[in-house]
Amino acid sequence: MQKHRIIVSAALLFICTAVLSAQDKLEISVVRDGRPEKTVELHLLKKMGYLQARDVADIFGAGISYDADSKELVLKWGEPASPVEVKFVIGSEYVVIDGIKRKMMKSPRIIEGHSYIPLEAVITRAFEAVVGAQVHWSYDKRALSISYKGNISDVRAYTYDSYTRVVVELTQDLEYEYGEKDRTVTVKIKNGVFTVPFEDISIADGVVESVAIAASGEGAVFSIGLQDDAGEVKVMKYPSPVRVVIDIEKKIKEAVQEKKEALPPVPAGPLKKGKMELKDIKLIVIDPGHGGKDPGAIGPRGTREKDITLSIAEKVARKIKKDLKIRTILTRTHDYFVPLSERIGMANSKNADIFISIHTNAAMNPKSNGFEVYFLSGDASDREAEAVANMENSVMAMEESSAGTTRLSKILWSLTMNQFMNESSELCSFMDKCVIRKTGLVDRGVKQAGFYVMKGARMPAVLVEVAFLSNKKEEKLLNSDSFQEGVADAVTRAVSDYKRWLTQNE
Ligand SMILES: [Zn+2]
Numbered sequence: 434m435q436k437h438r439i440i441v442s443a444a445l446l447f448i449c450t451a452v453l454s455a456q457d458k459l460e461i462s463v464v465r466d467g468r469p470e471k472t473v474e475l476h477l478l479k480k481m482g483y484l485q486a487r488d489v490a491d492i493f494g495a496g497i498s499y500d501a502d503s504k505e506l507v508l509k510w511g512e513p514a515s516p517v518e519v520k521f522v523i524g525s526e527y528v529v530i531d532g533i534k535r536k537m538m539k540s541p542r543i544i545e546g547h548s549y550i551p552l553e554a555v556i557t558r559a560f561e562a563v564v565g566a567q568v569h570w571s572y573d574k575r576a577l578s579i580s581y582k583g584n585i586s587d588v589r590a591y592t593y594d595s596y597t598r599v600v601v602e603l604t605q606d607l608e609y610e611y612g613e614k615d616r617t618v619t620v621k622i623k624n625g626v627f628t629v630p631f632e633d634i635s636i637a638d639g640v641v642e643s644v645a646i647a648a649s650g651e652g653a654v655f656s657i658g659l660q661d662d663a664g665e666v667k668v669m670k671y672p673s674p675v676r677v678v679i680d681i682e683k684k685i686k687e688a689v690q691e692k693k694e695a696l697p698p699v700p701a702g703p704l705k706k707g708k709m710e711l712k713d714i715k716l717i718v719i720d721p722g723h724g725g726k727d728p729g730a731i732g733p734r735g736t737r738e739k740d741i742t743l744s745i746a747e748k749v750a751r752k753i754k755k756d757l758k759i760r761t762i763l764t765r766t767h768d769y770f771v772p773l774s775e776r777i778g779m780a781n782s783k784n785a786d787i788f789i790s791i792h793t794n795a796a797m798n799p800k801s802n803g804f805e806v807y808f809l810s811g812d813a814s815d816r817e818a819e820a821v822a823n824m825e826n827s828v829m830a831m832e833e834s835s836a837g838t839t840r841l842s843k844i845l846w847s848l849t850m851n852q853f854m855n856e857s858s859e860l861c862s863f864m865d866k867c868v869i870r871k872t873g874l875v876d877r878g879v880k881q882a883g884f885y886v887m888k889g890a891r892m893p894a895v896l897v898e899v900a901f902l903s904n905k906k907e908e909k910l911l912n913s914d915s916f917q918e919g920v921a922d923a924v925t926r927a928v929s930d931y932k933r934w935l936t937q938n939e
Contacts, residue, residue, distance in 0.1 A: 463492055464578040473577075475552065481539045482552035486521075489550055492579065493564045495519075499548060506541060506548050510563065517563055521550060527878060530559040533862045534878040552577075558855060567604060567628035583628030585653055586674070590634050590644060596682045597640040599657060603675040604628070607652070610704035611668045611679075618657040618666050620679060621704060625653030640664075640683050657681070672935060674855055714787060714932050716760045717753055718780035721746035722792035725770030730795035732908035739768060741911045742791045745899060748921035749791065756925050757932070773885050781891050787860065787928065788894035790887065793911055795903040802904045803875030806864045807896045808857035809887040856893035859934060863927035864897060871923035872916065874900055874907075897924070 459475045459482075473492070476483040486506055490497040495508040496516075504523040509516045520529040521541045528535055539551040554560060555577075556568050567580040587602040601622065608623040627648065634644040642658035657679060659666075664682035671678060721742040723729030729738025743765070750761040762783065764776040780788045794805065861879040869876045887894040899920055900907040910916045 459575065461575045461577055464576050466580055466582050467578075469576075476544060476549055478542075478544070479539075483539075483542070483544070483549035484552055484555070486541070486548040486550050489555060492577070493555075493566075495564075506550070519554075519560065519563060521554070523548060528554055530557070531563050532866075533559060534865065534876055535559060536878055536880050558858070569629045571629070578629050580626075580628035583626045585622065585625045585627050585631075588631050588634065588644070588646060588655070590636055590641070592636065592638040592640070594683075596680050597636065597638055598681075599634075599641070599644055599655070599679040601653075601655060601677045601679075603677070606672075606675050608706065609670065609677055610706055612704040613666060616659045616663075618659065618668075618679065618681070619704060620655045620657070620668065620677060621649075621652060622655075622677065623652045627653060640681050655679075714759055714928070714935070716762065716783060716785045717750075717787045717789065717928065718762050718764060718783065718785040719746045719750050719753075720764040720776050720780075720788065720790040722790060724765050724768055727770055730793060730902045732902040732911075733799070733905050734908055736902060736908050736912055738793045738795075738902055741793050741899075741902070741917075743768070745917050745920055746791045748917055749789070749924045752921045752925040753928060757929055759928070777887060777890050777894070780894075785892050787931075788887065788890050788892055789924065790894070790896040792896060792898050793900060793902040794898035796901060797903075799903060799905065802901050802907055803877040804865070804868050804872065804900060805877035805880055805898045806861045806868075807880050807882050807898070808854065808861050809881070809890070809894060809896075853890065853893045856935075857895055860893050860927070860931045861895050863930040863934070864895060864924065867923040867927040867930065868897070868899075868920060871919050871926070 457477050459477060460472050461475045462472050463470045473484065473488045476485075486497060486499075486508075489495070490508055493508070493510075495510050498507045498509070499505070504525075506521040506523060508519040508521075511517045517531050518529070519531070523541050523543060526537050526540045528537055535557070537551050537553055539553070541548060541550045541554075543549070552570060556570050561568050564579075565581065567578075567583050567586050569578040569580070570576075571578065584604045584607060585601060586604050587600070589600050589602075591598045591600075601620070603622070603625070607625055609620060610623070611618065611620045613619070625648075627646075631646045633646055636643055637660070639660050639662040641663065642660050645656040645658070647654045647656070659681065662684050664684040666679065666681050668677065668679045670676065721739070723739035723742060725739075727739065729742065731737055746763055747766075750763055753759050753761050762779070762785070764779050765771045776790070777788065779785075794801070858879065858881075865876065865879050868874065887896060900911055902908050902911060
């Protein structure tokens with residue numbers, strides 16, 4: 434699979450600003466709903482971009498406060514009695530956005546007496562949700578675009594072995610029509626307004642020639658030109674984030690057809706109305722980390738991670754079944770070895786709606802403690818996250834087959850995963866909130882890392898590191914039945930909150 438278009442992500446931002454290391458200031462324009470409004474300075478420091486906190490407050494209409502003692506820098510919106518806040522701490526890579534702790538690549542800092550915020554913080558989905566706008570950074574245009582009216586946030590295309598997929602991502606639920614005529618599939622999104630100007634996408638993979646993107650009086654129009662290998666065309670809308678997905682099958686008999694969700698075919702002739710596919714949570718796969726010849730981490734008193742993860746996973750499965758009436762499957766039910774790729778393979782083949790991998794943490798420092806939860810990304814969000822990912826991935830060496838480890842398949846898998854990044858990140862936020870509230874563990878926050886176990890997941894997937902087995906106190910906790918029950922309660926609660934969030938977003 435190849436991805437033909439990438440959205441500006443923090444990683445790309447890093448690459449872009451890296452080109453400019455010679456300069457330390459860059460004048461950028463602030464564009465609001467398509468109109469250039471003013472210019473502000475972007476500070477470049479160690480290849481990363483920073484905006485002055487005062488400018489960020491101005492641009493997004495926020496109140497701002499700074500406490501020199503706690504070094505807390507707070508942006509505030511709404512009524513003083515119930516404000517929505519984004520809390521930074523100078524020198525800390527953690528930011529709390531509307532109550533949820535997130536990790537940035539860089540920390541806010543003081544430069545020449547003024548406080549600065551990493552640009553990456555304002556282009557996250559969480560920040561966009563707080564300000565109620567789409568925020569887009571373009572290095573090429575040296576522009577920070579803010580769109581309050583736009584509702585089409587991204588258009589991208591992927592080539593898979595057996596089909597080509599075009600995804601149009603929306604920020605609100607909009608009606609759409611679609612149909613096929615003269616080898617062109619037309620999808621019209623009513624009242625669709627682009628958050629930033631999107632360019633046509635050229636694909637030419639034998640299935641799709643290109644996607645022409647245009648605005649009409651009634652909305653946005655996507656014209657997908659088909660090529661010789663194009664087979665059946667299917668189109669559907671999914672929630673959270675709302676997106677219209679157009680799949681064009683590849684007409685090759687010997688190609689192994691991937692199992693896909695059944696989508697209604699595209700009608701020939703005039704455009705027909707599309708509808709939303711309600712994605713209910715019917716099956717959750719719970720993955721007790723490690724097992725068999727792979728014990729995972731081992732605590733100072735000899736507790737083995739594989740035993741704790743199985744015990745917690747069993748409790749989680751039981752509670753989800755009982756409280757939420759959702760079917761659960763464990764990737765292993767006893768102490769045996771299951772290769773990492775088989776764990777997610779199980780979830781994929783059974784069309785699971787959520788994948789939860791359960792682990793316990795370990796660190797060189799015996800004092801390290803707390804709860805953290807991860808979702809998968811191409812790059813680890815920090816050095817520590819990378820270390821955790823490496824530790825969990827090290828079991829790869831124990832697996833006989835290394836077929837899945839080629840560079841190419843790694844890239845393919847990370848791209849597949851990207852489609853569920855938003856859902857996974859949201860599920861992580863609920864896990865973090867619920868587990869911290871229930872257990873009182875130290876909150877290490879939501880992180881991203883490249884976990885092998887979650888790669889290739891065709892559903893939202895998270896990995897929880899419940900507590901530190903390498904910490905004597907937490908080792909004792911992890912062995913306690915009531916603590917394990919508490920964690921299971923919290924995870925169940927998080928799934929229930931996530932389910933509610935999904936339906937609210939429809
Ligand atoms: Zn583990």
